[in-house]
Amino acid sequence: MNAYITPHRLSGIVEAIPSKSYAQRYLIASFLSEAPSTLTFENPGDDIAATIRATDALKRGERTIDCGSSATAARILNQVIAVTHPRSEITGSEQLMSRPIESLIELPARSGLYKISGSQSSQYLSGLLFALPLLEGESRIELIDTLESSGYVDMTLEVLDKYSIVVESTGQGWIVPGGQIYRAPGDLVIEGDWSSAAVWLASGVIVTGLNPATKQPDGIAFFPYCSREGAGVRMRASAQLPATIDVSQCPDLTPVLAVMAATATRYDEPKTTRITGTHRLRIKESDRIESITQMLQALGAEVTVDGDDMIIVGKKTLSGGVIEARDDHRIVMAATLASCWCEDQVTIIGADAVTKSYPRFFDDFETLGGIVELE
Numbered sequence: 001m002n003a004y005i006t007p008h009r010l011s012g013i014v015e016a017i018p019s020k021s022y023a024q025r026y027l028i029a030s031f032l033s034e035a036p037s038t039l040t041f042e043n044p045g046d047d048i049a050a051t052i053r054a055t056d057a058l059k060r061g062e063r064t065i066d067c068g069s070s071a072t073a074a075r076i077l078n079q080v081i082a083v084t085h086p087r088s089e090i091t092g093s094e095q096l097m098s099r100p101i102e103s104l105i106e107l108p109a110r111s112g113l114y115k116i117s118g119s120q121s122s123q124y125l126s127g128l129l130f131a132l133p134l135l136e137g138e139s140r141i142e143l144i145d146t147l148e149s150s151g152y153v154d155m156t157l158e159v160l161d162k163y164s165i166v167v168e169s170t171g172q173g174w175i176v177p178g179g180q181i182y183r184a185p186g187d188l189v190i191e192g193d194w195s196s197a198a199v200w201l202a203s204g205v206i207v208t209g210l211n212p213a214t215k216q217p218d219g220i221a222f223f224p225y226c227s228r229e230g231a232g233v234r235m236r237a238s239a240q241l242p243a244t245i246d247v248s249q250c251p252d253l254t255p256v257l258a259v260m261a262a263t264a265t266r267y268d269e270p271k272t273t274r275i276t277g278t279h280r281l282r283i284k285e286s287d288r289i290e291s292i293t294q295m296l297q298a299l300g301a302e303v304t305v306d307g308d309d310m311i312i313v314g315k316k317t318l319s320g321g322v323i324e325a326r327d328d329h330r331i332v333m334a335a336t337l338a339s340c341w342c343e344d345q346v347t348i349i350g351a352d353a354v355t356k357s358y359p360r361f362f363d364d365f366e367t368l369g370g371i372v373e374l375e
């Protein structure tokens with residue numbers, strides 16, 4: 001599917017979709033519990049749907065567990081099934097299997113000491129935290145360096161706590177008692193997703209359903225630009241990006257921040273923004289350093305890459321152009337956001353990639369005043 005967008009500013013109020021990261025963690029915890037929680041999703045994105053299918057397949061005792069294109073489901077479940085279903089194996093889409101999904105640490109066949117690097121995907125660590133409580137005997141996790149995307153591990157620990165799983169922080173890692181039982185807390189309400197809501201917030205609209213005190217890394221990074229407005233959240237008109245932005249703790253927010261930087265000016269003078277801490281963007285759905293750069297350049301933005309850093313010079317308007325989504329949902333959303341500041345049409349080739357996380361994205365876009373033709 002391609003999207004043909006006529007530039008137009010957005011306005012109004014929109015409800016945030018459920019957090020994909022929380023939803024997947026709750027689904028996996030519910031699968032491991034004696035009595036599952038009631039989790040209901042209306043038109044879930046591809047990643048949430050893949051997690052539902054994968055956990056259902058495990059309940060049926062299937063040997064091949066298809067996680068679709070969801071790296072979160074694959075990385076966490078890869079650790080879990082080493083304990084619960086050792087004869088099963090993870091598979092997924094061609095795109096997923098091209099990413100580093102195999103475990104970078106010993107699979108938890110027994111309790112013990114696990115020394116891991118915090119520079120690897122936090123999803124591996126989350127998988128270990130889900131799996132180790134199921135083993136007999138105490139386990140210890142020690143970080144050998146700084147933990148990146150630590151907020152996602154905090155989300156995992158929050159979900160485990162709600163399912164009565166005890167994990168003790170040591171300051172440099174965690175102690176995980178063995179022989180624990182997952183106990184579902186009953187019906188759950190999943191808070192709104194900050195990663196996708198940032199697109200609407202950056203466009204100037206109000207978003208409801210967000211938790212300002214969230215543990216979501218993108219919310220922690222983005223809320224300082226915002227303020228509460230009634231039952232929702234809105235970006236402050238006076239909000240300014242700093243000259244240097246480190247996205248090592250919030251990599252999924254990078255496409256939105258890059259668009260904001262590309263359309264930022266101060267006192268009618270160009271403003272230069274350097275985005276750092278981007279090295280893990282190269283192993284997302286696309287090489288996001290490359291895909292963000294190409295997207296913005298295609299729209300007339302001034303962007304250069306210095307190693308793993310992006311240097312962006314802000315403009316008042318962009319020209320418009322043709323974007324290749326590269327099967328990356330975040331590029332679709334960021335290009336749609338950028339269209340609000342373009343002079344001419346924005347065409348997104350492969351816009352259906354947005355269904356990975358946000359199937360109703362273009363419906364909400366039109367509700368907010370966006371003009372798009374899909375074909």
